[in-house]
Amino acid sequence: MNETIVRIAARGDGVTASGRHIQFAVPGDLLLDDGTIRQGPGHQVPPCRHFPECGGCQLQHLTDAAYSDYCISRVEGALAQHGLETEIRAPHLSPPRTRRRATLRALTAGGRVLIGFNQAGSNKIVDMMECHILHPRLFALLAPLRRLLPSILLPKRTAEVQLALADQGPDVLLKGVTVSGLEAVEALTAFSEGQSLARLAIDEGFGSEPRFEPQPVTVTLGGVPVALPVGAFLQATEDGEAALVAAVREAIAGAERIADLFAGLGTFAFSLEGHVTAAEASRDAVLAIKTVTGRAGKTIQAEHRDLYRRPLDSKELTAFDAVVLDPPRAGAVEQVRELANSAAPRIAYVSCNPATFARDAEILASGGYRLRWVRPVGQFRWSTHVELAAAFSR
Known part of the structure; x- marks a missing residue:
């Protein structure tokens, strides 16, 4: 019996409604009885000679529209596993040849x-x-x-x-x-x-x-040249970084006292207005922020702090009008639990892993936060790696 491909799994395979996984299939394709695929409108000719052998890309056979749908479905699926739903905005996709x-x-x-x-x-x-x-x-x-x-x-x-x-x-x-x-x-x-x-x-x-x-x-963040330590983390593309920054600014607009947690080199801190407390575990990153804060005319207090071992507790969080959270792929369970018990009015959560984001979002929701919207960001174009920015409020 012919079956339609209805979604793409986390590793890039097409999946039918009955759960069959078909490599390089796209939603809208038809899986025929003989095991072949009748391609639907979501296919394009992969532009690179190395696809699909090269592990740098898994989804070059998707059109931009199909890739956008994939980014949305990754977020929706992760949230659904935790009983959550919200507005999923149109994804931002970084153009080809922009990975820095x-x-x-x-x-x-x-x-x-x-x-x-x-x-x-x-x-x-x-x-x-x-x-x-x-x-x-x-x-x-x-x-x-x-x-x-x-x-x-x-x-x-x-x-x-x-x-x-x-x-x-x-x-x-x-x-x-x-x-x-x-x-x-x-x-x-x-x-x-x-x-x-x-x-x-x-x-x-x-x-x-x-x-x-x-x-x-140096690398310029929020208009400020910041020292770039060897091997330091950068957002994968400039335009992707700009999309995340814009989402964070919208999520906490008007906040005067802001905690920027897992701050890195200040990707968000230097783009925010008001008084920012930037907490980061890397000593080199904290030093980089401190070195330029004064002459950049920014009000940023950088703190060396391992937020996994010593998260800001609920009492400390009462000092802030908004919190920006940008943890590694593992998420931030310890810090999120403290946030869930805090009175912080708004949270902007940036994530590179929809699964751990959804887990943390459920903890925040159980603490009384409402997930207002999520915007997927496809900085790692044609890969299964989806990032996002989200807004929470009390």
Whole structure:
């Protein structure tokens, strides 16, 4: 009996109403009796030659409309599992070739250097010859890296290549390599200068060490250049960051006393009005915020605090008109429990994991908060990774 594909599962497979999972199927497709797919209007021709082998993308076969529907369904499905529903706004999708942060793998094999994402579900590296998600300035580094790496890669060992775009240009961290001898050192300098890098750092197993940094590396957040520590977290795309910031500002508009929890380098803190208390576990990030707060004309108090071990308690939270929450993928159960018992009028919750967000949202709802709306954000275009911003109020 023919079956219609009704949704896409969390890992990217199409699913029928009876629960059959079909790889690369899209809602609206028809699964025929012989096991073949009659494609519906949600399909497009994948633009990249490496799809579907490369693990960087799982959903290049979806049109933008179908991908937007997927982002919405991921959030709706996660909320439904916890008995919640609310307004799901139209997703923001980052355009192709705008990713400013990525971690690739590198390995010498067959006398040449392979650089790219791992193959889906495998440790095999897909040697990247084109990419429709990376920013062109980052993709342009791959060919020069293939020339540089043979002298510093360890035999039969995979290295990690972390790429980011700073205000001054590309920021590169190479992990799992060995730089030995004058020739290798000179090659690093020549590569850095030739590619106009903002910074090149090396981690030989003892922590990262900048080897080339002609001027202090910064990233502009809320119009403020903030020091960018090696390997620090950045939102994946500038436009995605802007969409999240706009959602947070809307969710807490008018608040004068704001707690920014899991603040990072100040992605949200520097974009907010009023007095902001920014709590963050990374000492480097806290120092970066403190260094520029005064001269940026911002009223931000940065506090070094591990919010998993020592969340702000309900009494401390009474000092704030609004709370911004942007935890890692695991969510923030400990902090959310304190929020649920607090009198904080509004919460803006930014999440990179709809499942843990929904779990935390249920805790807040049980404490008397109303989930007003959610906006999905697809910074990791064509992947199953969906981010979101949400508004809660008492």
